[in-house]
Amino acid sequence: MGKDMKDFQFEFNLDEFNKLFPFYILIDKNFNIKRCGQSIFKIIPDLKEDSSFLDFFFIKRPHCEELNLINFLGLFTQLIVIESLQENPIMLRGQFQQYKDFFLFVGSPWFISMDDVTNRNLKLQDFAIHDPLIDLLHFLKAYEISNQDLKELILKINDQKKILIHDKLEIDKLSLVASANRNGVILTNLDGKLFWTNDAYLELTGYSRYDVIEKTVLELGVSQLTNKDDLSEVITSFRNVRTFDCEIYHKKKSGDCFWARMKGQPVLDSNNKFVQYFVIIEDITKERQVNNKLKESENMLASLIINLQSGILLEDENRKILLTNKQFCNMFSIKSEPEQMIGFDCSNSAKETKMMFKDSESFVNRIHEILENKEVVINEELALIDGRYFERHYIPIVIDGKYKGNLWSYDDITLKKNYNESLSYEKEKYRSIIENMNIGLIEVNNNDEILLANQRFSEMSGYPIDFLIGKKGSEVFLDNNAKKILKEKELKRRDGESDSYEIVVKNQKGEMKEWLVSSAPNYNLNGEIIGSIGLHFDITNFKKLESQREQLLKKLEKQNEQLHDYAHIVSHDLKSPLRSIHSLITFIKEDTEVVFNSKTLKYFNLIQEKTEKMDALIHGILTYSKIESTSIHKEEIDLMELINNILATIFIPPNIEIVFKNKLPVVFSDRFRTQQLFQNLISNAVNYNDKPRGIVVIDFQDYQNHYVFSIKDNGVGIENENKEKLFQMFQSFDSNDISSGIGLSIVRRIIENANEKVWFESEKSIGSVFYFTMQK
Incomplete structure (x- = not known):
């Protein structure tokens, strides 16, 4: 049944569920009560939702020293008896089942008499229709009345036996009453040995009177399958002269066994002295079977309730609806609510819904065939005209060999079918990909x-x-x-x-x-x-190339070092003659013995300017090459101190004013690169300022993770056509003779190597603002 039932799921609203299980309790994993059946509140008025389960109940059977989540999960496969902690406690008998992230207890009160039901203010409608408790209590009441009559009769006979000891007539009367009882009746003496039995006991066990006289019940009924705890209860009750009511596995003479309910009653004389035992033995094998089937049905229903996602239709043997759900109504476009469908005759419903299916006649004929065969049907696929696909399941319900109805289950498998087709296509596609x-x-x-x-x-x-x-x-x-x-x-x-x-x-x-x-x-x-x-990737060739690349990188690194050294040597060799030329021109110009005309002096000035520009160019190239070759060493730098040192080393005309809008912060950076960054931007702002009163403003903005510095001037500005070329090497867009065209290239290289950003805003003849970021 396991495989069949996994495909079926039930779904109930609270009212429907309460009708089926009015004594249910739903608790979460912290043992807090989330919902209860309405009848629970009648027997435990103080109970509130969100109360702790452990404040109102304890698990009486099986015995549990300390209730926690681990040992609680072990109770799910056992019959559970819980008892309330109120002054007048009540026991409930049932089972626990996990439902999503909750635990569901489904059970019924354990009353021993109809008086208990009345005293709890319970009525017949407070119990589920399928709950056999009320019928059993009525039966028990009638049984008790019958036993009481027998007990009174026995006591009366015993009283008469004191007057007429061994009066055969009175014994015959007792035997006549006991013989009329449908259940087995035995009488034992003080030693527990049987001295009388009725015919029903002999018929039930297969023994003769010769077999049972002077034998104890234990000698006659105990087998290897008899539960020792039940047996101990009988022995203890007998020895302590008290009544007992238990169920044991009783042996027959043939060796077969049956389930017996044994009720023992000590018989006392007028002086309250124990004189004999009166025991009734009832065959409850069928009752046990019914209870087991009921338990199986409860388990099945609980499982269906938890997992229900299908359209469900439960019919009786006459095809009248006993139960359906919202999913079923939706799938078949039924506008009525599930509760309104109860009692509806489904005999002709297939003819009304057949037009939904592609093969409408086959749909109707197949239903008649299934109902006639009354055999389980699983995963029967149905195609609908609107493109959907249903999967149908059918289970006949048979109790005690009698057909009691059937369960239909429908699942919408449209997505699954489309998915399987797509999956089959994808599997084939990926199989081809893997192969190739x-x-x-x-x-x-x-x-x-x-x-x-x-x-x-x-x-x-x-x-x-x-x-x-x-x-x-x-x-x-x-x-x-x-x-x-x-x-x-x-x-x-x-x-x-x-x-x-x-x-x-x-x-x-x-x-x-x-x-x-x-x-x-x-x-x-x-x-x-x-x-x-x-x-697996074959990287043999890649490894060879990687080895060659490493060798090439080492070779290039060595060549770069040689080129770097060569650049320093060449720059030194170039600077020396430049300085000599500049000095010689100065000496010649200052020689008072020689008088030059204006044209010659102009040429000398031009030579001096070009040598100075060439010196600046060589210095800029060396600085540019040192940006990456110099190792980075970060330290705390006071920018106010750094920039004041820069201002002291560069030439600032008297008409140019340097303004700090805010006190600059202390940053953690490389000193050489930071100095080059500010020096080139400040020099650029000073050198390209054509205003009679030039202003250079240095400022910054403080953000959470970085600073944004700005250097603003009111100089010549930059024309739009030159903005894209501004940071390129040897680009100078002004007639300034001392500009090398490298300063802003150095700025960009420093910024990019530090993964920072640099940008500018400029307007011709108005001025420029250069911005750059620096991480904290």
Whole structure:
């Protein structure tokens, strides 16, 4: 039944559920009561929702010393008896079932008499219709009345026996009354030995009177299957002269057994002295079977309630609706509510709904065929004209060999069917991709045996796929060193870890290859690791290229060092003659013995300006080359102190004013690069200022993770066509003779190497603002 029922799910609203289980209790994992059946509140008035379950109840059976989540889950497969903690306690008998993130108790009160029901202010409508308790209590009441009459009769006979000892006539009267009882009746003496029995007991057990006289009930009824606890209850009650009522597995003379309810009553004389035992033995085998089936039905219903997602229709033997749900109504476009459908005759409903299905006549005929055969139908697919697909299930309900109705279940499998078709297409597509991709793929089990390999792996290894299947990859491809690496990786995969690693393998030709392996554990549907899947890349050529690249980088690094040294040597050699030329021109101009005309002096001035510009250019190139070659050393830098030092070293005309709008912060940066950054931007602002009163404003904005610095001037500004070229090497857009065109290139290189940003705003003849960021 397990496989059949997994596909069925029930769904009830609170009113429907309360009708079925008026004494249910829903608790969460913290043992707080979230909902209760309406009848629970009648028997426990103080109970409130969100109260602790443990404040109102304790689990009486099975005995539980301390209730926690772990031992609580172990109760789900057992019959549970819970008892309230109120002054007048009440017991409920039932079972627990997990429902989503909650625990559901479904049961019924355990009353021993109709008086208990009345005293609790309960009425017949407070119980579920299927609850047999009321009928059993009525039966028990009638049974008690009958037993009381028998007891009074026995006492009366015993009183008469005192007057007429061994009066045969009175014994015959007692025997006549007991003989009329449908159940087995026995009388025992003080030693527990049977001295009289009725015919019903002999018929029930198969014994003769000769077999039972002077024998104890234990000698006659105990078998290996008899529960020792039940047996102990009988013995203890007998020894302590008290009544008992228990159920035991009673043996017959043939060796077969039956379930018996034994009710024992001590018989006392007028002096309250125990003189004999009166025991009634009832065959309750069928009752036990009914209770077991009832329990199975309750379990089934609880499971369906929890998992219900299908359209459900429950019919009786006359095809009258006993139960349906909202999902069923929605699936068949029924506008009525499920409660309104109860009692509806479904005999002709198939004819009304057949037009929903592609093969309408077959739909009707198949229903008649299923009802006639009364056999279980599972996963029967139905196609609807609107493009949907239903899956139908049918279960006949048979109780005690009699047909009592049937359960129909419908699932909308449109998405699943479309998904399966799409999945089949995707599987075929990816199978083709795997077979043809340029990545070697294999699947191995936990013993490293190859279960699957694609064509690319076969080509990489040199072995055909048929040869690889079943082989251990470590034995085919790996040497001892590589096997150690693979063993370590296997341990990680069995712990559920994925990994990538490089390994040296030997192909079928004996060539040593380097593979990059990306491996991950492979799981089954139960989440158990059953092996691993590995992707293999042949990186042999890449490794060779990488080795060549490293050698080339070392060679280039050495050449760069040589070029750097060469640049310093050349710059020194170039600067020396430039300085000499500049000094000689100065000496010649200052020589008072020689008088030059204005044209010659102009040429001398031009030579001096060009040598100064060339010196600045060489200095700029050296600075630019040192940006990346100089190692970075970060430290705390007081920007106010740094910029004041810069201002002291560069020439600032008298008409230019340097303004600090705010006190600059202390930053953590490389001193050389920071100095070059501010020096070039400030120099640029000073050199390109054509105003009679020039102003250079230095400011910053403080953000959470960085600063934004700005250097603003009121100089010549930048024309739009030159803005994109501004940071390029040797770009100068002014007639300034001392500009090298490298300063802003140095600024950009420093900013980009530090992963910062630099930008500017400028307007011709108005001025410019340069911004840059610096992380804190």
